Amino acid sequence: MKLSILDQSPISSGKSARDALHASLELAVLADELGYTRYWIAEHHDMDGLACPNPDVMLGLIGSYTKRIRIGAGAVLLPHYKPYHVAETYNLLATLYPDRVDLGIGRAPGGSAEASIALSGNFLENVRRMPDALDDLLHFLHNDFAEDQMFSKIKPTPVPHRSPTVWLLGTSEKSALLASRKGLPYVFGHFMSDADGPAIVKKYKEDGTGAIVTVSVICAETTAEAEQLALSSLLWNIQKGKGEGDGRVPSAGTAKNYAFSVEEQETIRKMRHKMIVGNPQQVRTQLEQLQKKYNADEWMIVTITHSYEARMKSYKLLADAVFDLNK
Template sequence: MKLSILDQSPISTGKTSRNALNASVDLARLGDELGYTRYWIAEHHDFSGLACPNPDVMLGIIGAQTEQIRIGAGAVLLPHYKPYRVAETYNLLATLYPGRIDLGIGRAPGGSAEASMALSGNFLENVRHMPEKLDELLQFLLHDFAKNDMYAKIRPTPVPEILPQPWMLGTSEKSAIVAAERGLPYTFGHFMTDQDGPSIISTYTEKFARQHPGKTPEKMAAVSVICAETTDEARDLALSGHLWSIQRDKGVGDGKVPTVSEAKNYAYTDKEKERLQKMMHKQVVGNPQEVTQQLEQLQALYGVDEWMIVTITHSYEARKKSYELIAKAMLESGC
């Protein structure tokens, strides 16, 4: 089973955006050392508590400080951008870091309606044109326009020897079908939705096989994981992220990830306690043996080739330790 890292670049209480971004660079270096397959960083706009609005800039820095791990966006929110500009950017990264660049593609706004308007105008209209934008992006990357097309004579330079690898990201059957129809690898956001992930992955696999016989689909799922030396410690660490989600949705607090002490001493309402139980059920939490067992159980349900792990803790050191423990339990042991 291959393991990868999805980093949302969270800002913890008492820390700054610069601290969060530096911690992201440290995490990418650690993933490189530990043998994780890829490191992706997410895109968010005016999103309190998350520090990265522009994965492209971070990837330029991270690529220079890592050696083998694949790096990419999780994801470029394509409705906001012109495909040619995206192709130029990722061709440039692929030229600098050959054979290591992934181009994750998503359709979410990544922020409020106001932030979306400020960034790209009418987001809903842009989303409506997402399929055409995706096709145009792939044509630019592959230089696959018809001879009489207005874009046939231009290239998104520099053109790398090894092209960036596009991935489609999503949480719905619609995104899975879009990926399958175009023969793209697909990542399902298990941690982001209550949708039936295994069914969606199955739809992707079946439709891919019909559309592209003889070609093997690549499929991955992103899951929230907290691993610590003991079960109790892991559960305590997970509380920070849970309270962060509750406060964020209520619009209270400063948007930063609270401490474990704050999360343990918070006066949860009955409704919030119910939500805590649902979040804990959705998340993989425990000691290394328990995390391994839970991921293996999910593997049996999903049948994916790779797990992309997202970990939100107040302590950046605890986050790194979580990835270290998982790597030791699953990568070094050959699970």
Template structure:
């Protein structure tokens, strides 16, 4: 089973954004040491609890401190940017770190409406134009505009020996169809979706068209996982994360993820208990053997080429331990 890491660079209670970003680099190093296939870092805007607003910057830092693990954005939110600049940035990364760069593309705003306006103006109009933006991006990455196109006279320098591998990230039929039509790999966000993910992934496979990038469909399924030495410890770590999400949903100022001690003192309301059940159903939580069993089941259900794991706990140590336990059990 191929496993990879998705990181949102969480800022934990009592920690700073600088701490979070340094821990992200350490997580990528750990993933490389343990044998994870790739490490991706997400893009968010105006979230005090998430430190990575510019994954392309972090990838330069992480690439310089790792040697072989594939690294990428999960994802660059294309409606905010011009395709040419994205291609230049990732071509430069691919020049620095040859045959290691993935370019995940998403269309979510990644933040509030105000943040979206500050970034790119009319976000909804940019989303509507995303099919054209995606086509332009692929042409720039592959350096293959038709000779009669105005952009055929320019290239997104530097041109790497091996181009970044484009992935479309999504949680819907629409994103699956786009990935299939463009001939890109597809990463499905199981941890974010309430829809029938298996049907969505099958739609991608059935509609896939060969491209310069890849000849066969490639699928990553991303799932939220918390693994600890015992099931009880894993459940306590998960509850800390659930309470943090509940606070965020209520619009409360980020307080970091509660400690286990704080969780034990917290009295849940009935509404909060229902919300936790919803979140719990999307996650894999347990001891190493339980987690492996569920990962195998998930991979089998999706026929996924790879499983990407996102883990957020109330300490960076327990997060790293979760990835370590999973790697030891699976491999």
């Protein structure tokens, strides 16, 4: 069972964006040491609780601190950017860090409507054009525009020995079909989708080239500790959804003393159902059960806790449990 990491670079209460970004760097270094396959960092805009609006900058730094692990964006939100610019950026990263760079592509706005307009104007129109933009991006990366096309005269330099690997990210059958049609490997966001993930991934794998499933996991030495950490993450999601709080991940103590309404308790129940939470043995068992449903080629783990130390420990305990099983 292959494991990878999706890092949203969350900012905890009492911490700064700088603290969160340094914690992301430390997490990438740990993942490299533990044997995780890839480390990807996400793109978000104008979100008080998430520190990274530009994965490209962070990857330039993270690549220099790691040795083996593949690094990438999860995802570059293509409707905001010109394909040529994205190709230049990731060719540069692939030149710096040969055979290690992934380029995850998404179509979500990653922020508010106002932030989207500030970034790229008519976002909905850009989303409609995304399949064509994706084609242009792939042509730029593979340097295979038809000779009669204007863009055949240019190339996104520097051109690396091996192009970055392009992945398409999504949470619906529509994104899976697009990935299959373009011949791209696919990443399904189980942790943020209410769709029938196993059915979507199964359909994709009929013609697809490789599937990763992203799941929310919190692992601790005891079940009680894991559940306490998870409650903090769940409260954070509720507050984000309602626009309450300062956007930062609340402490376990805050979550424990929070008076959840009946409606919020039902929301927590639904969100908790999609998470994997427990001690190492429980987490490994739950992952194995989910694997039977998905038959994924790889699992990408997203872990949100108030304590950056608890997050690091969660990934270490998970690695110890799963990689021991692999032996």
